[in-house]
Amino acid sequence: xxxxxxxxxxxxxxxxxxxxxxxxxxxxxxxxxxxxxxxxxxxxxxxxxxxxxxxxxxxxxxxxxxxxxxxxxxxxxxxxxxxxxxxxxxxxxxxxxxxxxxxxxxxxxxxxxxxxxxxxxxxxxxxxxxxxxxxxxxxxxxxxxxxxxxxxxxxxxxxxxxxxxxxxxxxxxxxxxxxxxxxxxxxxxxxxxxxxxxxxxxxxxxxxxxxxxxxxxxxxxxxxxxxxxxxxxxxxxxxxxxxxxxxxxxxxxxxxxxxxxxxxxxxxxxxxxxxxxxxxxxxxxxxxxxxxxxxxxxxxxxxxxxxxxxxxxxxxxxxxxxxxxxxxxxxxxxxxxxxxxxxxxxxxxxxxxxxxxxxxxxxxxxxxxxxxxxxxxxxxxxxxxxxxxxxxxxxxxxxxxxxxxxxxxxxxxxxxxxxxxxxxxxxxxxxxxxxxxxxxxxxxxxxxxxxxxxxxxxxxxxxxxxxxxxxxxxxxxxxxxxxxxxxxxxxxxxxxxxxxxxxxxxxxxxxxxxxxxxxxxxxxxxxxxxxxxxxxxxxxxxxxxxxxxxxxxxxxxxxxxxxxxxxxxxxxxxxxxxxxxxxxxxxxxxxxxxxxxxxxxxxxxx
Amino acid sequence: xxxxxxxxxxxxxxxxxxxxxxxxxxxxxxxxxxxxxxxxxxxxxxxxxxxxxxxxxxxxxxxxxxxxxxxxxxxxxxxxxxxxxxxxxxxxxxxxxxxxxxxxxxxxxxxxxxxxxxxxxxxxxxxxxxxxxxxxxxxxxxxxxxxxxxxxxxxxxxxxxxxxxxxxxxxxxxxxxxxxxxxxxxxxxxxxxxxxxxxxxxxxxxxxxxxxxxxxxxxxxxxxxxxxxxxx
Numbered sequence: 066x067x068x069x070x071x072x073x074x075x076x077x078x079x080x081x082x083x084x085x086x087x088x089x090x091x092x093x094x095x096x097x098x099x100x101x102x103x104x105x106x107x108x109x110x111x112x113x114x115x116x117x118x119x120x121x122x123x124x125x126x127x128x129x130x131x132x133x134x135x136x137x138x139x140x141x142x143x144x145x146x147x148x149x150x151x152x153x154x155x156x157x158x159x160x161x162x163x164x165x166x167x168x169x170x171x172x173x174x175x176x177x178x179x180x181x182x183x184x185x186x187x188x189x190x191x192x193x194x195x196x197x198x199x200x201x202x203x204x205x206x207x208x209x210x211x212x213x214x215x216x217x218x219x220x221x222x223x224x225x226x227x228x229x230x231x232x233x234x235x236x237x238x239x240x241x242x243x244x245x246x247x248x249x250x251x252x253x254x255x256x257x258x259x260x261x262x263x264x265x266x267x268x269x270x271x272x273x274x275x276x277x278x279x280x281x282x283x284x285x286x287x288x289x290x291x292x293x294x295x296x297x298x299x300x301x302x303x304x305x306x307x308x309x310x311x312x313x314x315x316x317x318x319x320x321x322x323x324x325x326x327x328x329x330x331x332x333x334x335x336x337x338x339x340x341x342x343x344x345x346x347x348x349x350x351x352x353x354x355x356x357x358x359x360x361x362x363x364x365x366x367x368x369x370x371x372x373x374x375x376x377x378x379x380x381x382x383x384x385x386x387x388x389x390x391x392x393x394x395x396x397x398x399x400x401x402x403x404x405x406x407x408x409x410x411x412x413x414x415x416x417x418x419x420x421x422x423x424x425x426x427x428x429x430x431x432x433x434x435x436x437x438x439x440x441x442x443x444x445x446x447x448x449x450x451x452x453x454x455x456x457x458x459x460x461x462x463x464x465x466x467x468x469x470x471x472x473x474x475x476x477x478x479x480x481x482x483x484x485x486x487x488x489x490x491x492x493x494x495x496x497x498x499x500x501x502x503x504x505x506x507x508x509x510x511x512x513x514x515x516x517x518x519x520x521x522x523x524x525x526x527x528x529x530x531x532x533x534x535x536x537x538x539x540x541x542x543x544x545x546x547x548x549x550x551x552x553x554x555x556x557x558x559x560x561x562x563x564x565x566x567x568x569x570x571x572x573x574x575x576x577x578x579x580x581x582x583x584x585x586x587x588x589x590x591x592x593x594x595x596x597x598x599x600x601x602x603x604x605x606x607x608x609x610x611x612x613x614x615x616x617x618x619x620x621x622x623x624x625x626x627x628x629x630x631x632x633x634x635x636x637x638x639x640x641x642x643x644x645x646x647x648x649x650x651x652x653x654x655x656x657x658x659x660x661x662x663x664x665x666x667x668x669x670x671x
Numbered sequence: 672x673x674x675x676x677x678x679x680x681x682x683x684x685x686x687x688x689x690x691x692x693x694x695x696x697x698x699x700x701x702x703x704x705x706x707x708x709x710x711x712x713x714x715x716x717x718x719x720x721x722x723x724x725x726x727x728x729x730x731x732x733x734x735x736x737x738x739x740x741x742x743x744x745x746x747x748x749x750x751x752x753x754x755x756x757x758x759x760x761x762x763x764x765x766x767x768x769x770x771x772x773x774x775x776x777x778x779x780x781x782x783x784x785x786x787x788x789x790x791x792x793x794x795x796x797x798x799x800x801x802x803x804x805x806x807x808x809x810x811x812x813x814x815x816x817x818x819x820x821x822x823x824x825x826x827x828x829x830x831x832x833x834x835x836x837x838x839x840x841x842x843x844x845x846x847x848x849x850x851x852x853x854x855x856x857x858x859x860x861x862x863x864x865x866x867x868x869x870x871x872x873x874x875x876x877x878x879x880x881x882x883x884x885x886x887x888x889x890x891x892x893x894x895x896x897x898x899x900x901x902x903x
Contacts, residue, residue, distance in 0.1 A: 116685035152686055203689075336693050337735065374699070382697050468707065469772055514710040555708040555766050560700030562765055 117144030118152050120213035122199045123653060125291040125599075125623045127299045128435070130442040131190050131221045134183040135160075136599050138289045138625040139199055139213070140655055141178050147659035149178045149287070153201035155335040155593070157413055160184065161196040163424070165417040168195070171594040172339055172412070174388070179287050179655075181625035183597040192221045192229050194422035200414060203334040210419045218425050222439045229427050253277060253284045253662040257652050263669040264641045267604040267616070273636045274652065276629045276662060283633025284662070288654030290637065292622040292668060294441075295649045296434025338386030339592050343409035344379040345397070353379025354405055358398040358561050360531055363391045366547075366574040367464035368529040368566075372398060372559035385592040387464070392575075394530045396585040398561060407586040441617035441644060448614050452602070467558065468566055471550035472496070472513060477543070486539045486546060486569075496553035497523075497567055499539070506535040510565040513553035523565035524556070528576045537579055538569060547572045599623040604640045616642040621668075627654070641670045694737055702734045703742065703755040705775060709768035718834035720749035720824040723783055726756040732771075732779040744771075744779055746790065749824040749835050751806040753779060753790075773807070785884060793819070802849045803842065811885050815899070816862075816892055817844040820885065841888065854881040858891070865898045 118141065125136040137158070143150040154176055160169040168190060173182050200212040220226070253276055260271040276284040333340055341361070345354045355377040362370045373381040395407055427435070473495050483489050487506075490499055496511040510523045525533055532538065552566040571577045581587075601622055604610040622639040629635045648670065653663040713719060723745065730744035732753075743756040753771045760767050773792055780789045794805040809820040819842050824835040841852040843861040850861035855873060858880050859866045872894050873880065878887050 116689060152689075333693055333696060334689050336690060337697075340697065384697055465774055467772070467774075469774065514708060552707055554710065557704045557706060557765055557769060560704050562763075 116203070117207065117211075118142065118150055118201060118203060119144060119146045119211065120156065120199050120201070120204070121146075121655070122158075122197060122213040122215045123289055123625075124197070124215055124217060125620050126293045126297040127216075128218045128220070128297040128438075129186055130439050130619070131186045131188045131219060131223070132442050132446050133619065134185050134597070134599075135197070135217060136181065136183050136291070136620065136623045136625070137197070137215075138179060138181045139173065139175060140287070141175065141201075142655075142659075149655060149657060149659070151176075151178045152336070153203050153334050154337060155339055156180070156199055156201055158182070158184070158197065158199045159413060161198060161417065161421065162191075163193055163195075163422055165421050167413065170413050170591075172592065174338065174386070174593040174596075179625075181289070182594060183599060186219055188221065188223060190219050190221055191224055192219060192226045192425065194218050194425045196422045198419075201335065202332045202340065205332040205414050208418060209414060209416050212414075212419070214419070216422045220435060220439065229425050251279075251660045253279075253286065253656055253660045255286070255288065255652050255654070255662040255664045257290070257650060257664060257666055259668065263671050265671060266641055266643050266645065267610050268641050268670075269604070269638060270622075270641060270668070271636065271638045274627065274629060274634060276633045276654075276656070278656075278660065283631065284629065284656045284660065285631055285633070286629045286654045286656045286660075286662060288627040288629065288635075288652060288662075289625040290622065290627055290650065290652045291620065292639075292648050292650045293620040294434060294438060294644070295647045295667070296431045297438060297619060298649050298651070333382075337384045339384070339412065341383045341385050341409065341412070341590070341592075343381060343395075343407055345375050345381065345405055345407050346379055348404050348406045353377070354397075354402070355379055357402060359395060360398045361393060361395050362526070362530045363387060363393050363464075364574070364576055365391070365464065365529050366570050368466040368468060368526050368568055369464060370467050370526070370529070370531070370558060372561050374560070385590075388593040388595045390589050390591045392587065393590045394585050394587045396531065396581075396583075398531070400533050400583055403583045405584065409586075437644075437646075438619050441619050444615050444617045445619075448616075451614055466550070466568070468552055468556060468568075471552050471566075471568070472554065473549075473551040475549045475551075477546050477548060483543060485543050486541055489543065489546075489549070490539075494549055494551060494567075496551055496565075499535070506539055508535055508567060510551070510553050510567065512555075512564075514555075519555075519564035521564045523567050524558075524563040526566065526568040527579060528569070528571055528574050530576060532576070532579060532581070534579075534582050537582075541569070541571065541577045541579070545571050545573070545577045599625075601639050602642075617644045618642045621648055627652075645670050694735070698735065702737075702775065703732070703739065703757075703771055704760070704765065704769065706755070706770045706772045708766035709747075709752070709754045709770045711768070713833065713835060717832050718836075720747055720835035720837075721745040721754065722748055722822060722837070723781065727782065729782045730780060733777040734775050736777070744781060746779075746781060746807065746822065748822045748837060749826065751823075753807065786886070788820075788822075802851055808842075809885075812889050812892055814896065815845070816895065818842070818885075818889060818892055819844065841885075843892075852880065852888070855879075858888075862891075862895050865895055868898055869895055 121140040121142060123138045129135055139156050141150050141152070142148065154174065156173045156175050158171045158173055159167045162168050169184055169187070171182065171184060173180060195217050197215045197217060198212045204212060255274060255276045258273050264270055274288065276286045276288070278284050345357060345359060346352060347354055353375070355375055357375045358372050359375055359381045360370055360372050361383045362368070369387070371383050373383060375381045397405065475494055477489065480493050483492060487499055490497055496513065498509045499506050500509050501507070507522055508525060510519050511517070512519050524531060525535065525538070527538060546569065548570045550568040550570070554565065556563045556566050601618060602616055621642060624637055627635055627637060648668040650666040650668050651663070653661070655661050726743035726745055728741045728743050730742055731738055731740040732742060732744060745754040745756060747754055753773065753776060755769045755771050756767060758767050760769070776792060778789060778791050780787055788809045790807045791810050792806065793808050795803045806821070809822060811818040811820060821840040821842065823838050823840060825838050827834050827836055843850045843852055845861055850857055852858050852861065859870060862869045869891060872891065876890070878891065880888070
């Protein structure tokens with residue numbers, strides 16, 4: 066089905082192509098005649114090529130035990146996979162099993178050119194190789210093989226490990242890994258210097274980083290550093306820079322990829338948050354309902370509503386920048402529209418037209434390290450509750466009401482206890498009164514400017530959700546009610562005029578069990594994933610150093626946000642854990658002008 | 672080489688085209704039509720807390736990284752509100768004056784008699800000695816020493832009528848400390864590490880700090896910054 070948006074997108078693209086053709090003709094007379102005589106359809110494909118973007122995905126290591134976090138960093142690059150870019154603001158990250166089934170899906174908000182997240186491996190996963198893939202909404206217009214990939218291996222010691230092969234074969238297949246910037250690209254050199262040759266347990270490690278180009282000039286680079294148990298990396302990391310990219314590995318920007326010819330751009334780029342799109346249809350005729358105001362609201366104490374007028378194909382779009390799982394309600398603003406159904410567009414890409422990871426073969430020489438890693442994971446998880454507030458660095462963003470500050474805010478607990486909400490409105494709430502019309506209660510509101518009643522009823526919200534059954538609201542137990550906010554002024558929301566707003570906020574913020582008397586679309590929705598931040602314990606004082614909390618991190622340190630200054634240097638510090646042994650240090654990143662750099666080193670804790 | 676530069680241009684143009692496309696599809700309605708009706712709570716003939724006093728289509732506003740120019744914006748200095756005035760709204764049965772939702776405004780610029788003034792909503796989570804509260808401030812200069820103006824109004828009753836007396840407050844934020852600039856003494860206190868040189872400069876340039884306009888004070892700050900840079 067071709068929607069208005071698709072047509073509009075194509076039309077825009079054609080305009081853009083005209084502009085591009087003009088640029089090419091005027092600015093580059095040396096181009097061949099063939100390039101200047103593109104048909105509109107070919108030009109559209111050409112423009113899609115030019116607007117391409119690509120990603121690079123990095124992880125803190127290659128092998129994990131269930132229950133651990135995969136720490137990852139995503140770089141946004143231009144379509145050539147060379148220069149840092151910052152176009153799309155949302156990156157989709159999926160973990161696929163060997164059958165191509167997504168076992169974990171996340172939407173990462175990436176306002177900058179790079180960003181990071183932690184993905185917890187569920188203990189329901191089977192041992193085996195898994196494929197991490199990352200893409201943006203705009204990249205979904207291109208073949209899936211142009212996404213960013215990375216293969217990781219997962220061990221689940223609590224489940225059968227029969228599917229793990231034995232022998233001396235490579236422990237993890239690297240075929241699935243892509244980095245468009247590595248193959249045949251300029252590189253810069255990075256080095257890392259530690260303040261000691263080896264360290265003891267719970268000792269501070271100071272490290273300084275220096276990045277230089279081939280001429281010895283300092284390089285400003287966006288880096289990540291990972292320091293983890295050596296057994297958790299592949300053996301052939303050093304050869305990574307020059308490795309031949311195989312399988313699904315294909316540099317973005319290459320023309321004529323599968324699925325490209327004739328494929329119209331269907332997905333919008335996401336330049337703010339997640340774009341939630343869908344269509345509304347008449348349930349009797351299955352025809353789209355156009356020109357209808359659709360309101361999206363999120364259940365909660367803050368009113369966060371958006372209105373979109375559906376286009377001629379019944380299509381609507383909303384921008385969501387909330388994190389975590391939210392309960393959303395979508396309904397027509399006019400509650401009289403009852404004969405409808407909604408279909409939401411899939412957010413994640415549901416095609417897997419790329420090779421999947423092969424079977425996991427475990428090198429027997431790594432078994433000892435792996436066993437120790439499994440024990441470490443269990444110890445870490447036992448002590449995890451005692452480290453709350455340290456292990457998780459997720460940020461809580463305060464949600465604001467879309468209407469800003471209300472004209473009247475009535476905190477129920479500030480007043481004498483009344484029997485019910487009807488009494489509260491009558492005795493306490495200014496500018497609002499309850500009246501009966503056709504046997505049903507309605508709310509009347511005074512116009513704060515004109516000193517008279519509004520002709521229409523106000524927009525009534527309960528915990529942020531439009532709800533117009535006043536009798537049901539008045540039946541809410543007064544002890545469940547926290548506050549009432551009133552805006553006795555005309556209010557325009559996304560071009561729709563309301564004659565006042567009254568917002569009932571319950572203590573729990575979950576609509577106090579109210580049921581809708583008409584059809585609404587109500588479901589939990591995961592917008593942006595909550596960001597976790599890697600943090601390692603600090604042993605800066607004797608009391609901290611003597612803490613009884615065991616510390617057996619498999620990943621000793623992960624910092625995805627290292628930036629060298631204009632002199633090419635930066636520094637970081639962390640503390641070692643209780644686990645002695647050899648650790649592998651991987652420092653890698655990209656410079657502003659698109660060079661890539663990587664370095665491996667060993668760190669000993671004795 | 673030429674081909675590469677064309678590709679880059681195309682990529683940048685692609686961004687612009689897609690950005691506009693995104694705005695048109697995701698935010699098809701006038702972003703300024705988001706807010707409550709603005710009620711004129713004063714007698715304009717007697718006094719007004721609005722700047723400029725009359726709406727002219729010369730303001731601009733940045734919303735969701737998109738700039739809207741030549742719109743009629745007013746700033747209510749008493750209530751700290753941005754008012755969008757558009758008589759054309761009446762044809763849609765919308766109020767002519769709307770308080771624009773401050774959360775969506777990234778920046779707005781007004782043409783005032785004192786010159787162009789750029790405003791931004793600032794919040795001060797850290798302790799600023801209670802001097803500054805959250806709200807819209809004119810950003811005069813940024814950098815190591817930030818110069819901002821709070822355009823506010825005092826409500827007074829004069830001859831039985833309520834009037835709003837315009838009262839701009841000037842602040843310098845230097846190294847996290849806030850200084851309200853009322854005169855020479857407070858300015859020298861704010862720039863204490865170069866107080867002697869700044870004092871000489873004020874004398875040479877014949878600047879009366881208490882009555883100086885923002886361009887004169889900006890000149891003092893430029894001089895101060897130059898001193899700091901040369902001293903480093």
